[in-house]
Amino acid sequence: MTSTNADLPLKHVPGHIKHDGHNLTGFIIFLCSESIIFLAFFVGYALLKITSPEWLPEGVEGLETRMPLINTVILVSSSFVAYFAEVYLHKENLWGFRALWLLTMAMGSYFVYGQYVEWSELAFSLSSGVFGGTFYLLTGFHGLHVITGILLMGLMLARSFRPYNYAKGEMGVTAVSLFWHFVDVIWIILYVLIYVWQRTS
Amino acid sequence: MTSTRKAPKKRLPLRLLAVILISTALDAAMSFQVSRWAYGWLPVPASTAAPYVDDLFSLEVGIGAFVFIGCVGFIIWSLLFSRAEKYDESDGLPIEGNTKLEITWTVIPFVIVMALAFYSIQVNEKLASLGPKQKYDVALNQSPDAVATLDARRDIGPIEVISRQWSWEFVYPDGVRSSELHLPLNQRANFLLISKDVLHSFYIPAFRLKQDIIPGSVISYSITPTREGRFRLRDAMFSGAYFSNNQTDVIVESEEAYDSWLTQTAKRPLVQGLSPGTPLYEKRLKDGDRGWATVPPAPPPMVNDPGNPEAPHDA
Amino acid sequence: MTTTKYDPRVLKAPHPVPGAPDNWKRFFSFNTDAKVIGIQYIGLSLFFLLVGGLLAMVMRGELITPPADLVDPSVYNGLYTMHGTVMLFLFLFPVLNGFNNLLIPTMIGAPDMAFPKLNAAAFWLVPVFAVVLLSSFFIPGGPASSGWWSYPPVSIQNPLGHLINGEFLWILAVAISGVSSIMGAINFVTTIIRMRAPGMGFFKMPVFVWTAWAAQTLQLIGLPALTGGAIMLLFDLSFGTSFFRPEGGGDPVLYQHFFWFYSHPAVYVMVLPVFGIFSEVITVYSRKPLFGYKFVALASFIITFLGLIVWVHHMFYTGTPQWMRNLVMITTMLIAVPTGVKVFAWLGTLWGAKIRLTTPMLFVLGGLVNFIFGGITGVMLGTVPIDIHVGNTYFVVAHFHYIIFNTIGFGIFAGIYHWFPKFTGRMYYEGLGKIHFTLTFIGATLNWLPLHWAGLYGMPRRVASYDPEFALWNVIASIGAFMLGVASIPFILNIVSSWARGAKAPANPWRAIGLEWLLPSPPPAENFEDDIPTVISEPYGYGLGKPLVEDEEFYVRRSMEA
Numbered sequence A: 001m002t003s004t005n006a007d008l009p010l011k012h013v014p015g016h017i018k019h020d021g022h023n024l025t026g027f028i029i030f031l032c033s034e035s036i037i038f039l040a041f042f043v044g045y046a047l048l049k050i051t052s053p054e055w056l057p058e059g060v061e062g063l064e065t066r067m068p069l070i071n072t073v074i075l076v077s078s079s080f081v082a083y084f085a086e087v088y089l090h091k092e093n094l095w096g097f098r099a100l101w102l103l104t105m106a107m108g109s110y111f112v113y114g115q116y117v118e119w120s121e122l123a124f125s126l127s128s129g130v131f132g133g134t135f136y137l138l139t140g141f142h143g144l145h146v147i148t149g150i151l152l153m154g155l156m157l158a159r160s161f162r163p164y165n166y167a168k169g170e171m172g173v174t175a176v177s178l179f180w181h182f183v184d185v186i187w188i189i190l191y192v193l194i195y196v197w198q199r200t201s
Numbered sequence B: 001m002t003s004t005r006k007a008p009k010k011r012l013p014l015r016l017l018a019v020i021l022i023s024t025a026l027d028a029a030m031s032f033q034v035s036r037w038a039y040g041w042l043p044v045p046a047s048t049a050a051p052y053v054d055d056l057f058s059l060e061v062g063i064g065a066f067v068f069i070g071c072v073g074f075i076i077w078s079l080l081f082s083r084a085e086k087y088d089e090s091d092g093l094p095i096e097g098n099t100k101l102e103i104t105w106t107v108i109p110f111v112i113v114m115a116l117a118f119y120s121i122q123v124n125e126k127l128a129s130l131g132p133k134q135k136y137d138v139a140l141n142q143s144p145d146a147v148a149t150l151d152a153r154r155d156i157g158p159i160e161v162i163s164r165q166w167s168w169e170f171v172y173p174d175g176v177r178s179s180e181l182h183l184p185l186n187q188r189a190n191f192l193l194i195s196k197d198v199l200h201s202f203y204i205p206a207f208r209l210k211q212d213i214i215p216g217s218v219i220s221y222s223i224t225p226t227r228e229g230r231f232r233l234r235d236a237m238f239s240g241a242y243f244s245n246n247q248t249d250v251i252v253e254s255e256e257a258y259d260s261w262l263t264q265t266a267k268r269p270l271v272q273g274l275s276p277g278t279p280l281y282e283k284r285l286k287d288g289d290r291g292w293a294t295v296p297p298a299p300p301p302m303v304n305d306p307g308n309p310e311a312p313h314d315a
Numbered sequence C: 001m002t003t004t005k006y007d008p009r010v011l012k013a014p015h016p017v018p019g020a021p022d023n024w025k026r027f028f029s030f031n032t033d034a035k036v037i038g039i040q041y042i043g044l045s046l047f048f049l050l051v052g053g054l055l056a057m058v059m060r061g062e063l064i065t066p067p068a069d070l071v072d073p074s075v076y077n078g079l080y081t082m083h084g085t086v087m088l089f090l091f092l093f094p095v096l097n098g099f100n101n102l103l104i105p106t107m108i109g110a111p112d113m114a115f116p117k118l119n120a121a122a123f124w125l126v127p128v129f130a131v132v133l134l135s136s137f138f139i140p141g142g143p144a145s146s147g148w149w150s151y152p153p154v155s156i157q158n159p160l161g162h163l164i165n166g167e168f169l170w171i172l173a174v175a176i177s178g179v180s181s182i183m184g185a186i187n188f189v190t191t192i193i194r195m196r197a198p199g200m201g202f203f204k205m206p207v208f209v210w211t212a213w214a215a216q217t218l219q220l221i222g223l224p225a226l227t228g229g230a231i232m233l234l235f236d237l238s239f240g241t242s243f244f245r246p247e248g249g250g251d252p253v254l255y256q257h258f259f260w261f262y263s264h265p266a267v268y269v270m271v272l273p274v275f276g277i278f279s280e281v282i283t284v285y286s287r288k289p290l291f292g293y294k295f296v297a298l299a300s301f302i303i304t305f306l307g308l309i310v311w312v313h314h315m316f317y318t319g320t321p322q323w324m325r326n327l328v329m330i331t332t333m334l335i336a337v338p339t340g341v342k343v344f345a346w347l348g349t350l351w352g353a354k355i356r357l358t359t360p361m362l363f364v365l366g367g368l369v370n371f372i373f374g375g376i377t378g379v380m381l382g383t384v385p386i387d388i389h390v391g392n393t394y395f396v397v398a399h400f401h402y403i404i405f406n407t408i409g410f411g412i413f414a415g416i417y418h419w420f421p422k423f424t425g426r427m428y429y430e431g432l433g434k435i436h437f438t439l440t441f442i443g444a445t446l447n448w449l450p451l452h453w454a455g456l457y458g459m460p461r462r463v464a465s466y467d468p469e470f471a472l473w474n475v476i477a478s479i480g481a482f483m484l485g486v487a488s489i490p491f492i493l494n495i496v497s498s499w500a501r502g503a504k505a506p507a508n509p510w511r512a513i514g515l516e517w518l519l520p521s522p523p524p525a526e527n528f529e530d531d532i533p534t535v536i537s538e539p540y541g542y543g544l545g546k547p548l549v550e551d552e553e554f555y556v557r558r559s560m561e562a
């Protein structure tokens, strides 16, 4: 509640100016809510993994972890890159921002590509019992978020070229980079749940 | 809180106190009566568990009636004595609250419901000792009795209760199969609840017993019947088109009658058992398969005793 | 959040308000004015009350005799599934969002919602998923028919094997409905947090705003879990996964956790705003401040919190371990405490009041009586040993209709009558309103009171046929239900005719205290426009003689001139 400004000379507060700055509030509320879908999936995954009488489908030994680890490192570092892109934007260094922002997008795209390669090499499918189902559901749902994030970043990048759009772009950039950090944190949890925690039966 | 017009401060007048006392006593008397009636709102109690449930129910009806009659009585009283006259435009007493009163009516319900909860937990534990219930996950190729631990204090059993869309089948330890459940009086019977397709629920109102049956698991459950008679066994978890017909009877009989039924039935050949959905589905097909989609009924189970669905039941 | 850099153009630009205020066509357009959207929501949802009611009439027709003679059992199953779904997702949630749209901005003195376009988009998703849901009546195999819970495995059996089947459309519709509700919830919460008039601290907000906030918070927490469960169900149904299929190692009970983690809190999403309506209406027609306003306001969030940790009470007999049953029994019973605080506060408000039995007040008092009854049967259901007997019987059905129709429905009727003059600018007909109330109260009682006994004697719910010993209760219930159908006639008549030719409503016909009553009837598109009042008092200052806002005469004068 900062927008009810005491220094306004008016006796009654005009209606319109109060609209500013709600977008981020709304977006944060949205992210909190969105995180609960993931939470639901995580809890469901963990419960199935603990209680299911059978876990690994016939002929599957477990998951390869090296490739995904590289992927993880790249995705997590992209979060830092995005952060520095934002710093540049605050310093009004538009080209610096664009460069790092593009790098973030590239790293995100690499992650998606890596995921694609991993998927295409797996010996099980969506319908291979709970194991297959949960694996593709979780990684796929997360992957969709990564792709959304990349598209949103593209949008922000394009916007940065529009003149006089600086203030709006900044708000959007804050929101998108929040989203990106969110997607990263989700991935870390996912990585631990799916790859680090092994169940071999 | 600063208000320009303070409500006049007054002590509880004696008259009011008397009214409150009398109406509380009246309320209590009425609720007590209602709690007596509550026993009659349930089917005959026919298991060792039933009396505990009924007592608890009666208690809750009593408390509930007390709260309900008290609140509604107050509303009626207000409607009688606090109505505005037709052209009276004035305001009521500007009371904004009373912290003491508010705390009171937070604490009292808190105490009531907690007492109720702890009493119910006790009943719960009692019921669990009368008929323990344990759920075990089974994989596709495992047999139920290999997975489940049986109730060590059972007198008879384990009786396999196999539920399907839409039939019940009871398999006794010596291999007798029946469409109706026969139980000896006052003997603790242990069941293994099994579903072959979707969720069902094993519900015998007279026993105050209900347990969902979950495909992919087997549930070991015990009960001791205490009254002879023929009682309804109903599927109580929606299981598809002919769900409402998925009912059969439980026959509680003396030990001798039970034993002779068991030996007699063992000699009978296997016949098609009760499958109430089957004739209905056949009729539907004959009438041109109108209606909305449904899976066909499972084939009727093959049993030694197909039962007598027309017999009148006690509860 | 600092918002120092204002774009000066925003201040000068006239706010885009499509459609003149008297133009009825705006109700059929993509309008971003919260008051238009509010009326759109309420109008549409009342239409779906009729649809859901019509389905209920057929069901009660079927149930008036023991055998399944009116419709095939498979049809009955589809009917009750669609009845529950239509009533909840197309009637109840939309109608409450209608109230949120009308009341939140006007009550907190905001010009509009925080995100007007999002708001309109959320509304227009309602007809979209309505079409998706209702079109399932016309596809081969018929609509979803495994209950509004849609429990697997029965819900994923897909007898015909088609990709597009009733269940598929049902899940799709529920998912779109979830998206729409989330969009709404983000909007409402942001608006409440950020757009209150100056001086309107949290403890100066009307209780309706508190309850709407508490309810929408539940939506934000609960809906995603349902969505997660729905996605998994859809995959099981259509794409061969086995999250809930035992054959593939899945667990059908897991779905129940997802479902109830949302759908239990959902009942408080539905009832909380009605508690708000109760608080607004009781104070006006008692002409008294709300007894213990702060307690009542805060109790909403206590209910929100407790509401999130009791969902397992819908699963007492699914093989839940004893410790969990005991724990959830305690939390379930605890909800009686904050709820009791509210009930007693309303009763306290009646003490020494000057009660006027107008139609809204009648509906609120009737609803309150029914709520106490339904709440008490709720506590009984929360008791494990009793729930084991009556769970999944008509006792449950009677319990929740006592709340969902006999309380919430009543509250909604009360709200519609009470704010009708404000938002349409016309007075309703009091006589017709009272006929509506009388028929509804008698019909609702006949309909739902007897069915408690049917349940206690062991009549399961969701049955197309039943044993003859339950016939008497069901005959009475069906007669009551048909009376409810008749009761909708004076209601519709009242709304339509008074909107078309009722007397012009003054700005504040009930002499009520609240920001919305300082606005003209109907309020202009931007509510207070460029003169947002500064709030100086708590709400409901009846008899206290304090002005609600600074410069109150200015607003009163202006509202009457319009």
Ligand code: HEA
Pocket (backbone or CB within 6 Å): B064, B067, B071, B109, B112, B113, C266, C267, C268, C270, C271, C313, C314, C332, C333, C335, C336, C337, C339, C340, C341, C343, C371, C372, C374, C375, C376, C377, C378, C379, C380, C381, C382, C383, C387, C390, C391, C392, C396, C399, C400, C403, C404
């Ligand atoms: C829509 C609103 C709504 C509301 C507000 C409630 C409120 C409550 N409900 Fe209800 N309920 C439903 C809608 C609602 N319910 C629906 C739709 C279902 C079935 C869904 C389905 O299966 O399809 C259901 C089912 C349901 C069940 C599951 C039954 C079963 O399937 O086996 C249970 C079990 O615990 C339950 C309990 C409660 C409790 C304890 C409350 C409490 O919140 C009530 C609290 C209120 C009071 C207690 C009254 C006021 C308090 C006082 C006057 C204080 C003093 C009181 C005492 C000391 C007791 N409800």
Ligand code: HEA
Pocket (backbone or CB within 6 Å): C049, C050, C051, C052, C053, C054, C056, C057, C059, C060, C063, C080, C081, C083, C084, C085, C087, C088, C091, C092, C146, C147, C148, C149, C397, C401, C404, C405, C409, C447, C461, C462, C463, C464, C481, C484, C485, C486, C488
């Ligand atoms: C908001 C929620 C809501 C509301 C308001 C209602 C209102 C009613 N409900 Fe419903 N009901 C549910 C939500 C609701 N219900 C849910 C969630 C279920 C569970 C489903 C499940 O098990 O999956 C259920 C289940 C349910 C059952 C149990 C089905 C079963 O288990 O087999 C029954 C049976 O009697 C029933 C009846 C009624 C009746 C008679 C009304 C009456 O109050 C309706 C009154 C009707 C009107 C006021 C409208 C009048 C309109 C007309 C008469 C038509 C005229 C038409 C035109 C003019 C076009 N409902």
Ligand code: CUA
Pocket (backbone or CB within 6 Å): A015, A016, A019, C015, C111, C112, C526
């Ligand atoms: Cu911006 Cu109104």
Ligand SMILES: [Cu+2]
Pocket (backbone or CB within 6 Å): C263, C264, C267, C310, C311, C313, C314
């Ligand atoms: Cu609940």
